[in-house]
Structure formats: structure tokens, C-alpha cells
Amino acid sequence: MSNSPIGRGKAFFLRGATTRRKKRSDDRRSDLHEWTAAFGDILARAVPFVTLDVARKRLVAPFLEENEVALSVLASFADRLVCRHVFDAAVIPANTFPLLDDCVTRLINDGVFRPNGWRAGEVHGLAAG
Numbered sequence: 163m164s165n166s167p168i169g170r171g172k173a174f175f176l177r178g179a180t181t182r183r184k185k186r187s188d189d190r191r192s193d194l195h196e197w198t199a200a201f202g203d204i205l206a207r208a209v210p211f212v213t214l215d216v217a218r219k220r221l222v223a224p225f226l227e228e229n230e231v232a233l234s235v236l237a238s239f240a241d242r243l244v245c246r247h248v249f250d251a252a253v254i255p256a257n258t259f260p261l262l263d264d265c266v267t268r269l270i271n272d273g274v275f276r277p278n279g280w281r282a283g284e285v286h287g288l289a290a291g
Contacts (some may be wrong), residue, residue: 198231202238206246214257222261226268233272240265 205221212221225232225239240262247258 198234199238202235203242205239206242210255217257
């Protein structure tokens with residue numbers, strides 16, 4: 163190995179390759195969690211500025227499908243919606259509760275709550291290993 167900066171960088175890279183492979187899936191999961199949380203927050207911020215119809219069709223509907231990532235965005239959206247527009251709010255935007263109802267309906271209809279469904283009662287998600 164050369165003593166040049168490139169040689170030292172290559173040695174560092176090769177030593178850490180095994181460690182990076184192990185961390186890669188964890189990093190992706192962390193990145194995805196951060197992305198879904200941030201995106202849910204952005205959606206929640208937008209809600210007071212659009213009509214209920216626009217919020218339902220354009221903001222929330224794409225995340226009502228049965229998909230773990232979509233459900234993670236929806237969970238973040240619901241959490242941030244309540245924190246931003248319900249807790250200590252002088253005026254709650256009119257579309258807040260109907261959108262929260264859509265979120266609850268989606269959750270209740272999830273396959274995990276079907277008594278005879280595959281993996282019934284087993285709750286999984288992005289945070290699970």
C-alpha cells in the first residue's frame with residue numbers, strides 16, 4: 163500500500179468495507195424512516211392551505227394503499243397533523259378531523275387486523291428488524 167493520500171484512503175475504504183456492508187441495510191432503513199417522517203411532516207404543514215377534496219385526493223390518497231412505506235408516511239402525517247393543528251390550537255383547520263378519520267380507517271383496514279389473514283396480529287414495520 164502506498165503512503166499517498168489515495169493509498170491511505172483505499173486502505174481505509176477496504177478495512178471498512180465489511181463493516182459498511184453490515185450497516186448498509188440499517189442505514190437504508192434509517193434513511194427511509196427519516197424520509198417518511200419528514201415527508202409526513204411536510205404533508206401535515208400543507209393541510210390548512212388546501213381544501214378537504216385536494217388534501218384527500220392529492221396529499222393523503224397516495225398513502226392509503228396497503229404498503230409499509232405508505233403506512234409509515236401516513237403515520238408520520240397523522241402524528242404531525244395532530245401536533246401542529248390540534249394540540250393547543252386556537253382554531254383547528256376544518257379538514258383536520260376528516261383526514262385523521264381517513265388515516266384511522268386505513269389503519270383499521272390493514273391486513274394485520276384481519277383475523278384469518280396471513281400473519282394476523284403480527285405488527286411489523288420499518289422500525290422492526
